[in-house]
Amino acid sequence: MGLHGPCVVLRLAGKLSVTTEPVLQRRLEQAIAFRSPPWIIVEMSGLSELRGTDLGLFDEARRRIEARSGRFILVGPQGLPPAVSEVRPSLEQALRELVDEGVGRFHR
Template sequence: MAWANPSGSGTLSVLTGLRGAVVIVRPTGELTMSTAPYFRARLEQAAAFNTPPLVVVDTEEITFCDSAGLGVLTAALHEIENGGGDSC
């Protein structure tokens, strides 16, 4: 699924997969204020898959990330760790 930036200047798609007990999240495109809510929702789904949550976010295909995107990544890290899980 892709989330279109309302300004038309970027999109973000997120693929999620499982490798053993680890959820792999692979965003592609621009992680901006406009796409951050969609990315946050996908990270929340990934973290809820296992207890404790084990999540890897592969950011290799992110072409741009603003402060909102960094905020989502940082918040997800804290939430996963507070839930007894691990992320990288």
């Protein structure tokens, strides 16, 4: 987990599994609690596999973030259902978009 200005960026790599899912859940909860409204980007280009349960985890995080007027963007995977999240092809594009929207004016 890292900060890029007012955005929290989670970088995922390898394979998500039953044993790593609770760790990801905790990281998402930490990121959501870090700033209000939460602006979170999950960089997934390093994942080797994405399961349906992973999508459910991201969908739940997106709902919680949007309920707090935040933004949740996935980076990397193309072809995800729009209901899951906004998807961008690169971290740079996602960050640029949030900066252009004036995300920097939000502070804790």
